[in-house]
Amino acid sequence: MMGVAAAVFALTVGAQAPAEGSDQKRRLIEQKIRLVDTLINSPAARGAAEGQEAGSRALIRQGTQAIDDARKALADSRYDDAARLADDALRAVSSASRRMSPGEGALPESAQRKNLQDLGDQVAMYRNSIEELSRDAQKGSAAKTLLGHVDGLAAESRQLADAGRVGEAGKRMAEAYKLAVEELSRLRAGQEVLLSLKFDTPADEYAYEKKRFASNEIMVDMMVAEGRAIGDKRHLVDGFVEEGRRLGVQADEHAAAGQHAEAVRLMEQASAQLIRALQSMGVPVF
Incomplete structure (x- = not known):
């Protein structure tokens, strides 16, 4: 049980640990806020907001409100409150995203x-x-x-x-x-198993890694829909997915700055988190 809790709440604990300085806490909370913003503005979330999936719409509204409150708490230097609200927002929006099965009109x-x-x-x-x-x-x-x-x-x-x-x-x-x-x-x-791929530029390699990450996200959603993440295992899977998305946001930031080698490294780490999620559900993926 301690391993599950560590996987799910690693970001929360990191934000509230007294050993960390205020600057570290602020950076981690800002990172979470950027991640939630990315998810809220994703095609799936916009599709939910515009479509008929009431449950997903409610979760996205809940996440949006929580992240607005987190920003206010952060501005007031209430770091513990900001971290808790950011985690609430991340869970709500991730749940909404997960409800959007590929190909069901959500996108x-x-x-x-x-x-x-x-x-x-x-x-x-x-x-x-x-x-x-x-x-x-x-x-x-x-x-x-x-x-x-x-x-x-x-x-x-x-x-x-x-x-x-x-x-x-x-x-x-x-x-x-x-x-x-x-x-x-x-x-x-x-x-x-060795998969040998050649890319003309680091930007091309990064584009490939983003595709791989997106495909693994779909795979995770399929496994969850099949009922392979029940009870405590669902918390474990959600922890891996949230960490993967956090790394993915960092990767996108480096890619936008033209730092594609670092972006590739981070996106590979993000995909590794999704692979761990799949493996925890019994998928023998490499």
Whole structure:
């Protein structure tokens, strides 16, 4: 239980620890506020605010009010209150985001198509690894079967997208991604997995890492929807996701300043948090 509490409340404890100076507390609280702002202004949150999902709208309003109160508390140097309110806001907005299943109309079509493209890129990367494994003497047959299933789902996704059914296409591509990740990990069990990628510029590498992070977010949402994060495990998963998003915000800030090497490093760390969330739900992802 202590490990779960540490994972979920690491940001809160860090903000209130008496050993830290006021400047450290302020920076951490400001970091949380920026993260909540990012989530509130995300396509999913805007879709919820404009759509019919009352539960998500209420959570976003709750998060918005909490973050406004956190800013006031911070301005008054009430750091403990500000940290508590920022955590309340982060939990509310994260919960709202998690309620927005890919492809259910929560996102505008342009955002759904972007998610679909990002997932397709990830599926293609894993497909290359599965194809390589299909030439293995021992595991080649199973890899070829897996390849057929992944290709079938991806083909269905493309057909649905061509027919204008983008939401359903996203769900099908997400199924292909989930299948590829889980089954390739099982086939690779006990083997060292190396994915070699080449990028023309650090900015290109960062763009790829952002796509990988977004795909892992979708995967986490799918696993939560399947009921793999119940009780205390949900708190653990939420802690990993919140930390991943916090690192992602930092990465975006470095990328905006042209510091792409540092941005890549931070986004890799952000994705690692999501992978830990997936692993805690029994997904053998690498």
